[in-house]
Amino acid sequence: IWLDGYTPVPNLRGKTQIKDYAEFPTLDQLPLWGFDGSSTMQAEGHSSDCVLKPVAIYPDPARSNGVLVMCEVMMPDGVTPHASNKRAT
Structure with a gap:
């Protein structure tokens, strides 16, 4: 779940990934994940790669054994915060 690049108020966005963990996962176990930033107002079409960096994990109240x-949002290098990322850690 992340905030998109719409202004003045960003929207929540989400993607689903199915992974199998023996126990509740830690942030270190979660991979960086790419997405097309042109559909979320976070990039132009010719250079639209953005990266999602997990920063918090919670049990999903709607799905058993699921997590949120x-x-x-990071730049393609996975290290530099995207301009829309106002909460960079």
Whole structure:
């Protein structure tokens, strides 16, 4: 789950990934994940790669054994915060 680049008020966005963990996962176990930033107002079409960096994880109240992962949007290097990322850690 992340905030998109719409202004003045960003929207929540989400993607689903199915992974199998023996126990509740830690942030260190969660991979960086890419997305097309042109559909979320976070990039132009010719250079639209953005990266989701997991920063918090919570049990999903709607799905048994599911988790909700809060993410920050990063540039393609996975290290530099995206301009829309106002909460970079």
